[in-house]
Amino acid sequence: VHGLCQSDGCHGNEAEFYMKCASHPTSEDELSVALDLIITNSRDVPCIACCDITDVVLVFQxxxxxxxxxxxxxxxxxxxxxxxxxxxxxxxxxxxPCAGRGIP
Structure with a gap:
C-alpha cells in the first residue's frame, strides 16, 4: 500500500498491513493484536446498553x-x-467483566 507518512520528518511512502485469522490466538511475542471479540453483527443482535443494532459489535466472553x-x-x-x-x-x-453482569 502506497501513501505518504504524516509524521514530522518522515518521508516514507510505503505501508505494511498484516491480517490474521481471528480463530488463532495471539502469542505474547506478536506485534499485532487479534481483536477476535470485535465482530460483524451479521445476526443483528441489539446492544445490551442502548438496544441499537450496529454493524460492528463486541461480544463478551x-x-x-x-x-x-x-x-x-x-x-x-x-x-x-x-x-x-x-x-x-x-x-x-x-x-x-461483561457489561451485562448484574442485568436482570
Missing part, C-alpha cells in the same frame, strides 16, 4: 455472549477506568 456496540463499550471502558474497576487477570492483564 460470558456464557450468555452479551453484545455491546463499540460506542457503548468505549463509554463503559471510560467509566470503569475512572472508577478504577479494571480487573487484573494473570494471563491477559487488565480487563473488564
Amino acid at each position: 460470558c456464557s450468555e455472549r452479551h453484545v455491546i456496540c463499540l460506542d457503548c463499550f468505549h463509554r463503559y471502558c471510560q467509566t470503569r477506568l475512572s472508577e478504577r474497576q479494571f480487573v487484573s487477570h494473570p494471563v491477559i492483564g487488565y480487563s473488564l
Whole structure:
C-alpha cells in the first residue's frame, strides 16, 4: 500500500498491513493484536446498553455472549477506568467483566 507518512520528518511512502485469522490466538511475542471479540453483527443482535443494532459489535466472553456496540463499550471502558474497576487477570492483564453482569 502506497501513501505518504504524516509524521514530522518522515518521508516514507510505503505501508505494511498484516491480517490474521481471528480463530488463532495471539502469542505474547506478536506485534499485532487479534481483536477476535470485535465482530460483524451479521445476526443483528441489539446492544445490551442502548438496544441499537450496529454493524460492528463486541461480544463478551460470558456464557450468555452479551453484545455491546463499540460506542457503548468505549463509554463503559471510560467509566470503569475512572472508577478504577479494571480487573487484573494473570494471563491477559487488565480487563473488564461483561457489561451485562448484574442485568436482570
